[in-house]
Amino acid sequence: MIFLARMDVTFPAHLTEAQIADFQVREKEYSGQLQSSGKMAGIWRIVGEYANHSLFDVESNDELHQILSGFPMYPYMKIKVTPLAKHPNSIR
Amino acid sequence: MIFLARMDVTFPAHLTEAQIADFQVREKEYSGQLQSSGKMAGIWRIVGEYANHSLFDVESNDELHQILSGFPMYPYMKIKVTPLAKHPNSIR
Amino acid sequence: MIFLARMDVTFPAHLTEAQIADFQVREKEYSGQLQSSGKMAGIWRIVGEYANHSLFDVESNDELHQILSGFPMYPYMKIKVTPLAKHPNSIR
Amino acid sequence: MIFLARMDVTFPAHLTEAQIADFQVREKEYSGQLQSSGKMAGIWRIVGEYANHSLFDVESNDELHQILSGFPMYPYMKIKVTPLAKHPNSIR
Amino acid sequence: MIFLARMDVTFPAHLTEAQIADFQVREKEYSGQLQSSGKMAGIWRIVGEYANHSLFDVESNDELHQILSGFPMYPYMKIKVTPLAKHPNSIR
Amino acid sequence: MIFLARMDVTFPAHLTEAQIADFQVREKEYSGQLQSSGKMAGIWRIVGEYANHSLFDVESNDELHQILSGFPMYPYMKIKVTPLAKHPNSIR
Amino acid sequence: MIFLARMDVTFPAHLTEAQIADFQVREKEYSGQLQSSGKMAGIWRIVGEYANHSLFDVESNDELHQILSGFPMYPYMKIKVTPLAKHPNSIR
Amino acid sequence: MIFLARMDVTFPAHLTEAQIADFQVREKEYSGQLQSSGKMAGIWRIVGEYANHSLFDVESNDELHQILSGFPMYPYMKIKVTPLAKHPNSIR
Amino acid sequence: MIFLARMDVTFPAHLTEAQIADFQVREKEYSGQLQSSGKMAGIWRIVGEYANHSLFDVESNDELHQILSGFPMYPYMKIKVTPLAKHPNSIR
Amino acid sequence: MIFLARMDVTFPAHLTEAQIADFQVREKEYSGQLQSSGKMAGIWRIVGEYANHSLFDVESNDELHQILSGFPMYPYMKIKVTPLAKHPNSIR
Numbered sequence A, B, C, D, E, F, G, H, I, J: 001m002i003f004l005a006r007m008d009v010t011f012p013a014h015l016t017e018a019q020i021a022d023f024q025v026r027e028k029e030y031s032g033q034l035q036s037s038g039k040m041a042g043i044w045r046i047v048g049e050y051a052n053h054s055l056f057d058v059e060s061n062d063e064l065h066q067i068l069s070g071f072p073m074y075p076y077m078k079i080k081v082t083p084l085a086k087h088p089n090s091i092r
Helices: A017-037 A061-069 B017-036 B061-069 C017-036 C061-069 D017-037 D061-069 E017-036 E061-069 F017-036 F061-069 G017-036 G061-069 H017-036 H061-069 I017-036 I061-069 J017-036 J061-069
Strands: A002-009 A040-046 A051-057 A077-086 B002-009 B040-046 B051-057 B077-086 C002-009 C040-046 C051-057 C077-086 D002-009 D040-046 D051-057 D077-086 E002-009 E040-046 E051-057 E077-086 F002-009 F040-046 F051-057 F077-086 G002-009 G040-046 G051-057 G077-086 H002-009 H040-046 H051-057 H077-086 I002-009 I040-046 I051-057 I077-086 J002-009 J040-046 J051-057 J077-086
Touching (some): A017 A040, A061 C077, A077 C077, B017 B040, B061 J077, B077 J061, C017 C040, C061 C077, D017 D040, D061 D077, D061 E077, D077 E061, D077 E077, E017 E040, E061 E077, F017 F040, F061 F077, F077 G061, F077 G077, G017 G040, H017 H040, H061 H077, H061 I077, H077 I061, H077 I077, I017 I040, I061 I077, J017 J040
Antiparallel strands (some): A002 A051, A002 A077, A040 A051, A040 B077, A077 B040, B002 B051, B002 B077, B040 B051, C002 C051, C002 C077, C040 C051, C077 D040, D002 D077, E002 E051, E002 E077, E040 E051, F002 F051, F002 F077, G040 G051, G040 I077, G077 I040, H002 H051, H040 J077, H077 J040, I002 I051, I002 I077, I040 I051, J002 J051, J002 J077
């Protein structure tokens, strides 16, 4: 079951550069695992923004929320989720 | 080069059901060719809406506009395009 | 799996009162079946608007789109879907 | 009398994790009591957001405001309330 | 129980002036009865717009929807309803 | 001359509870005087929000701005004013 | 008492060029009289739009609504009114 | 003096393909003259939309409005104009 | 050449009352000079808001930006500028 | 390949004037290099705002994101990018 997410990241002013770097390391690891498992089907940077569009392939809304809220940067993200269905013109 | 598009379709009231059906047949064919060629990397229905999110993999903005404006239903579509870049956390 | 939908209905000017009445009869029947089957967990009128909020309990995004696009008035509806997950404070 | 609420929570930066945890404990207790009493007919997490949709069944606008403003996290919530009426197609 | 409503009127192009005048006569009568009964506590024209703000004093959401949907011009109105509660600073 | 106002209050994080309580006492007093004088024709809490809708009956725009900017909490309010005229259907 | 208005004009498709020209003649005459009388303190075209910003100097909200609703093109205008007060930095 | 414009074109349903083609021929001619004269410093298609962004280099707001309102398709365009000034980082 | 500006002022929390008072003194002086020179053709308070609408009569976009960015409170202002042209119905 | 960008700059309150001045020096240098290389085809100040519109001529979305994220002030910018294609009426 496919969902499109848009995630915008905003770090609060009190975080140090070291803290942000640490978040980014953990985020990359978490994101890599999701991609390896197939749960995250793709992630792209939105040009010019600290934001991404990503595709998730999950079993349920609950699983998707669990995944999203597990991102290390989750407290600093604004996420919008769009549920997608098979398109009649898709050849896959 | 990847772009995300959202396309919303609104048919004017004067179109007959036969005309709409004809549009849909041609749209499916056009869409299928784009997918076979790899130019369209995916298309999904937005749940509950006569709209889709789709991914395009093209050489240039000009090529993308040529592809989008070639959709049979183009005159009845409202399209928003978001340019995407490689995400540092992508494992692909 | 629960989704909240908001549906706004706008009939085009060319529909006759008889046609609208017919739509409403078929809509009521379709809606009743969805509720009896448990697929639609609730439907409420938004006060002052020709619109509703409704809750759906379905197996997948595809099933939800199939249900929504099956409403007799679907061509005249604008629908927005919000995916919901279990809330940690829910006692159910 | 049914109302749909959407509540978005934003904690200010100065709250400690312990303070937030305390809020969450008290919130859960308050929310549980409202559900046990039937005043809150349901609460769901909006996927990917620190927000919920909930249904309230109350006697009056005043009662609803009293309930909402009694949430421990109320000072940190943005709440939007939509009044709902019985839908003619509802079978309940 | 008090609600604030904003009603915007848009007549479709196919209505004749006589039809519109007839709507206005019936609207005035309906509105007058609501005011006499105390259900409508006030109505004001929004300066420069074919729109009003009005206050309703009703027993329930269902009664309010019944009243609003009974306006002769209801099919041509866009209505937004805001539920109001007693304000702690009100001296009434 | 009637105006509808919507006032949203947001206190900055640095205010203490005592300071806020003091603001609320002074606000209530100021608001009460305005109501006693007839300048403020009504004030209602918007359900679920730290906001109100209120009606003012004043001689001029200048008088209204003087009144609004005199609220003790004015620096923390976002106010939107809508000028109202007599409605042809009003029976008052 | 000063008000800023923004008026956007949209003619329906069924009006003939002759009808539109007639509206424009009457509009110009009405607008000229308002300016001569001092009720309209200024009118400017918004560059690139069939719209204007104008300033009105009137005795009351009722008078302003009467003036605005008297424009020949009023049925085809969307008007937004902003009440203005004397600015402390104005030297007039 | 530089202005950025965004122009969105929407043709009404009653125009024939021949009428639209005629508009496009005249538009191209008018646009070409503006570019040759240096008044229009550039025009680009917005990818996926029947819209453009264009740059104008004119002497005054009045001249710009005269130019914009002279476009053959002007009645079917929605135009938004942004005034631009020299940027301190510009090397031109 | 006329431009309409809307300026909204928001002071950051760290400014003292004395600092704000100093800004206001300098703002009043700067604004007075602009009005005396004829560059600022008018300024009005928006009722209920810490904001103004003002009219500027300048030679160019560059001059307008120079004037606006010279306001003492400029760093705390959000400004929106609308270019205006002569209206065919203006009698001036 | 041309893109239009709009960049809005907001400095956090904790930056000193010296820090801001340093950012501006580095920004000017970076921007100048981009213009000299032809990658940035133009940059203009939006009148009255701490913002610019700029045109970029790049090989790919990835190159554009690399350029944009390399601006010294990037962490304090909100950027919106619009992909542009050749316009059929362009004479260049």
